[in-house]
Amino acid sequence: MAKLQGFEFWSDTLKQARYVVAPMVDQSELAWRLLSRRHGAQLCYTPMLHAQVFVRDANYRKENLYNEVCEEDRPLITQVRIHTDQRLANEKLSVPITCKIRVFKEMEKTIRYAQMLEKAGCQLLTVHGRTKDQKGAMTGIASWEHIKAVRKAVNIPVFANGNIQHLSDVERCIQETGVQGVMSAEGNLHNPALFEGRSPPVWEMAEEYLEVVKLYPPCTLSYVRAHLFKLWHHTLQIHQDLREELAKVKTLEGLADVSKQLRLRCQEEIAKGKDAEEKKGDLPFPHWICQPYVRPPPKEPVANGNSQGSEVKKTVCQKRALEDSDRTADTLSKNKQKKRSRNPNKNFCPEQKPKYIKCEQCGNPKGNKCVFNLCRGCCKKKAYKEVADCPSHGLRFKTKAEKRKAEEDEQKKDEQKEDELTETERSSGSPQPLPDSSTELQEQSKAHLLL
Template identity: 45%
Template sequence: MNNTMEIATTETRNVSEKANGNIWRDILGSPRYVVAPMVDASELAWRLLCRRHGSHLCYTPMLHSSVFCRDPKYRREALASCPEDRPLIVQFCGNDPKILLEAALLAEPYCEAIDINLGCPQAIAKRGHYGAFLQDDWELLKNIVSTLSQGLKIPVTCKLRIFPEISKTIDYARMLEDAGAAMLTVHGRTRDQKGPLTGLASWEHIKAVRAHVKVPMFANGNIQTVQDADRCMQETNVEGVMTAEGNLYNPFIFEGCYPPAWEPALEYLDLVERYPAPSSYIRGHLFKLFQHILCLPGNEEERGNLARNSTMESFRGVVEALRARYLPYHEGCLSWDPQSSDYNLKLPPWLCQPYVRDSPQEHLNKIEAKKMEQVNNMVKKDYKDEDGNEISRKRSKKLRRIARRPNRQDSVKRSSDLCTDCPNPLGFKCEYKLCRQCCRKKCFRENLDCPGHRNLTKTRRQIAIEFAVKRQDIDSVK
C-alpha cells in the first residue's frame, strides 16, 4: 500500500513539474521558427536541411500510432535521427488512448515531446476518425491528452485547427490545456479549408486563443516568408511560428533569402546519400523546389525524367540539367525575358518562392464559368459538314469519327460483306465467309474448325474423346 502511494505521489509530482515548467523555454530552447509535421515530406534528410538554414525546431511526419506499435520496420524508419536533429517532436495520430500511450512510450527516448495530431483535414483522417475529425468528441480528447500526460515523462503537445466561432475555439484550446497539454499549435483554418478551398488562415482566432491560455503557443498558417513569420508573432503574441507549404517550396525561408532551386536540391540530395529516404519523398521535394521551372515550355523532358525515374543518378541528372540551363540567367550572362512565358512573376522562375493559390472564391468562379461555357456550347454550337450545311450533332460526331479513322471500312455494308446464310455482317477472318452465329452452327454440324471465329469444334471434340478414354482407363484400374 505504501509503495503504491509513493508511486502515485511520484507520478503526481512529475505531472506537476511538467505542468509548471515552460516546455518552450526549458526543454525546446525557445524556438521561434518551426518546420511542421508533413506526411511523406519532413523526413530526416529534409529536417537536417531546414535546420542548417534557420529552422529552430522540427517535427517528424505524422505517424499512425497503431502501425507504430505493431510494425518494427515502420517504427525504425520513423525514428531515424541523429544528434544534429534535435530538438525533435514526434507526432502521432489515433483515437485510442491506450494505443497512443503505448506508441508514445516507445518514442519517448528519441524526442523532447510527443504531439497529438488534431489538425489533419484529409478524407483518410475522416475514415480513420483521427486528426481534425476528433474535435467534436471532447470527452475522448480529454481522455487521450490526460492519459499521455500522466503516462509520459516528457511533455505532451497538441496541434489543432480552429472552429468558425472564436469563442468555441477558445473553449476548445482551454479544454486541451486543462487536460494536460503543455503546448499548443493553432492552425488558423477550419477543417473544411483544404485543397483549392484553403484560403487565408485567421490570425484573429490565434490571437484570441493566445490571450486565453497560459501554455506556450505556436501559430500556423499564412507563413510564406520570414517577414510573415515575424509579423505573425508580433500580431498574435505567440512564442513561435510553424510553416509547412512555405518550407517545402523554399527550405531557406527562415534565412530570408530566395536561392536558385538547384542549391537546396543538391544539398538535400547530398543529405539523402547519408540518410536515405524513399524515392517518392525525394521526387516530391524536387517537384516543389522546381515548381515554377518545370511548368515552363522546354522543360518537358526533365519533368518526364523526374516523374518516371527513381534512382539518385536520375534525380541528380535532372537537377544538373536544369542548373546548366538557368545558371547563365542567374549569373547575368544571359538576360531573362519575363514576357517569354505566360507567367507574371516578381521573381524569376529558377528561384525558390512561395506557391500562391487562387482564393476559394476565384476557384469557385472558374468552376462556374467552365460549367456555363459547357452548357452554352451544347446549346448554341452549330454543327456543319464540309460544305457548310447544318447537320445534326449525331451526324457531326459520326463525321469526326470517320475523319479520325479514314481507313476504317464504311458502316454501310455492301452485299459482298454480308453473311451468305443471313443478312448479318460476315467475319472477315472467317474461313467460310459467315457471321459468327452461322459459323458456329456450321462447325457444329460438320465437325469443322474456324480459327477466325475461334469455333474449334473438332479440337474440343478430340479433347472430350481423349478425356473419356483416360476416364475409362482409370475406372478399369479400379
C-alpha cells in the same frame, strides 16, 4: 525528474524555438529536417506516425525514428495519431504532450476547444488558422485573429500556422498574435531557407538536399522526388519535358541528373539575360529562385443575391465524376486518364473494385497469394527474419541462402581435395601427376618448348 510544464518545457527543452518546420506527411523526413535546420529552423516535427503499428512493429519504430543516432536533429517532436484520450496520454507518458488543431468558424468554439486541450494536459498548442474545409482549391487565407484569441485564452505556449511565405511574415505574425513561435509547411517546402530570410537559387537547395539524403539514409525515393517537384515547381511549368523525366526516373542518381539538367537550363537563360523577361509574369522573382507557390483565392458568392456565385463556388468544391456508364475519358482526372492510356481495361469505379483483405500486421491490403497473408512491406520483414520465400512478392531469401550454402559446400570440397593432394605429395616425397586436363596442358607446353 518531474515532467516539464508549459513555458518551462518551451524554454528549457525546446530552447525557446520560434522558427518551426511543420509535420508533413512523407515530407518532413530526417534529411529534409536537417536541411531546414541548416538554414534557420529551430524545431522540427516527424511525419505523422501510425500509433498501433508504432507500438507493435520494431522495424517501423527503427525506420521512422532513425534520427535517434543523429544529434543534429534536436529538439524534435514526434507526431502520432492518438486514438486514446488526451488526458490519459498525459498521465501515462513521461514526456510533455503537444497538440495541433485547426480553428472553427466560431471564435468562441475555437477558444473552448483550446482550453479543453490545455485542461487535459496539453503543454504546447499549435493553431492552424484555417478550418478543416479550407484545403486544396478552397485553402484561402488563415485567420490570425483566431490564433490571437486562443493565445490570450490559454496559459501555455502557442505556435501559429498559416500565411507564412517569407521571414517578414514570421515576424509580423508574432507581433500581431503574440505567439511564441511560427510553423511553416508549404513555405518551407518551396524555400527551406525561409527562416534565414533568403531566397537562394533553387539548384543550391536541391543539390544540398540530395547530398544530405546520401549522408543520412534511409530515405524513400518518392519523398526525394516530391521535394524536387516542390523546389523546382515554377521551373517545371516551363520545362515540361524534364517534368516528365523527373516523374519517370527510378534512382537517386537519376533524380540528381534531372535536377542538374534543370540547373544548366536556368544558368543558360541567365547567361542570355532573360532575368528581366522572367519577371514579367506573376512571380516576384525569376522562376529559378526559391519562392512560394501562391494558390489562387477561392471564388466567393456574389453579394447581390445572384445565385451564380454560389454555383461557381459549388463547382470549385465539387469533385470530378469517376466515369459514365460508357466510360467516357473526359470525366476522369488527368492522372486517371494517363493510367487509362497505359491500361485501357483499368477499372475506376469504386463499387466494382474488389474488396481487399487487410494485412494482419499493419492493415494495408495484403498480397493475394502471399504465403504469410501480409502486405509486401510486412512480408519482406518476416521472410527476411525467417529466411523464407514468397513467390507472389518476388522474395527469395530461402532460395538465395540455399544457393549460397551450396556454393560454400562446393568450395569446401575443392579445398579438401587440394589438401589431400598436398598431403599425398608430402608423404611420397615427390610431386604427384596432375589431373588429366592439367597433364595434357603440361605435355603441350613441353612440345612448344621443343619446337
